[in-house]
Amino acid sequence: MIELDNVAYSYGGEALFRGLSLTLAPGSFHFLTGPSGAGKTTLLKLCYGALRPTEGDLSLFGRSVTEMDRDAVAMNRRRVGVVHQDCQFLDHLPVIENVALPLVVSGQYSPEHDENLSELLTWVGLTDRAGALPAELSGGERQRAALARAVIMSPEVILADEPTGNVDWEMSQRLMRLLIELNRMGKTILIATHDLMLIRTTKAHVQARVLRLAGGGLYAAGSEL
Numbered sequence: 001m002i003e004l005d006n007v008a009y010s011y012g013g014e015a016l017f018r019g020l021s022l023t024l025a026p027g028s029f030h031f032l033t034g035p036s037g038a039g040k041t042t043l044l045k046l047c048y049g050a051l052r053p054t055e056g057d058l059s060l061f062g063r064s065v066t067e068m069d070r071d072a073v074a075m076n077r078r079r080v081g082v083v084h085q086d087c088q089f090l091d092h093l094p095v096i097e098n099v100a101l102p103l104v105v106s107g108q109y110s111p112e113h114d115e116n117l118s119e120l121l122t123w124v125g126l127t128d129r130a131g132a133l134p135a136e137l138s139g140g141e142r143q144r145a146a147l148a149r150a151v152i153m154s155p156e157v158i159l160a161d162e163p164t165g166n167v168d169w170e171m172s173q174r175l176m177r178l179l180i181e182l183n184r185m186g187k188t189i190l191i192a193t194h195d196l197m198l199i200r201t202t203k204a205h206v207q208a209r210v211l212r213l214a215g216g217g218l219y220a221a222g223s224e225l
């Protein structure tokens with residue numbers, strides 16, 4: 001689905017990482033860990049086509065991004081749902097409209113989607129917060145709204161950047177149960193997280209590959225797990 005082959009990325013100076021290869025096969029579950037600043041968010045941005053490799057090849061759904069124009073990348077982008085580290089809501093819109101935003105922006109929204117939207121809010125436990133503004137939500141509610149927005153377009157791949165960063169342990173577990181459920185429905189999942197305890201507990205329920213990005217390279221995580 002998403003394949004990085006010998007990829008390097010640089011924001012202008014020295015490469016942040018190089019020689020990086022990664023395959024996200026359909027239905028796979030990956031964790032991405034590593035120190036702050038190692039490039040996890042950057043790697044996620046490559047995986048959804050927001051950045052192009054400085055070196056090496058990146059293929060999205062079987063096509064190399066080097067052969068794709070911006071429109072083709074944008075089309076592929078719809079097959080990937082992203083939970084951003086800072087959620088990235090539009091502050092003046094209520095939760096339900098933020099969740100519906102990908103449908104609206106892509107010109108696909110119609111009133112027929114309302115039932116799906118309300119089912120999605122029930123699934124993440126936010127039915128009674130549908131009319132609230134993002135600023136009125138707790139950290140856990142924000143993360144669940146961000147997850148609902150990430151799946152509204154029925155993506156095949158879900159990339160989540162520190163989805164449990166600002167929530168307590170119970171809420172982290174609840175969010176992970178939702179992500180595991182999505183994986184059981186066949187979605188490919190990649191989660192960037194610092195939380196090794198969360199990785200350990202999740203691995204008891206799902207077959208997950210754990211990768212560590214550090215010192216400019218990507219490795220299979222070792223004994224710390």
Ligand SMILES: Nc1ncnc2c1ncn2[C@@H]1O[C@H](COP(=O)(O)OP(=O)(O)OP(=O)(O)O)[C@@H](O)[C@H]1O
Pocket residue numbers: 011016034035036037038039040041042043
């Ligand atoms: N747009 C940008 N322009 C220049 N440098 C950037 C940009 N975005 C990120 N960086 C730098 O690239 C490095 C990696 O950032 P990135 O956010 O990918 O790391 P991370 O592993 O996700 O960090 P964290 O765990 O703290 O979220 C950092 O040094 C950061 O300052």
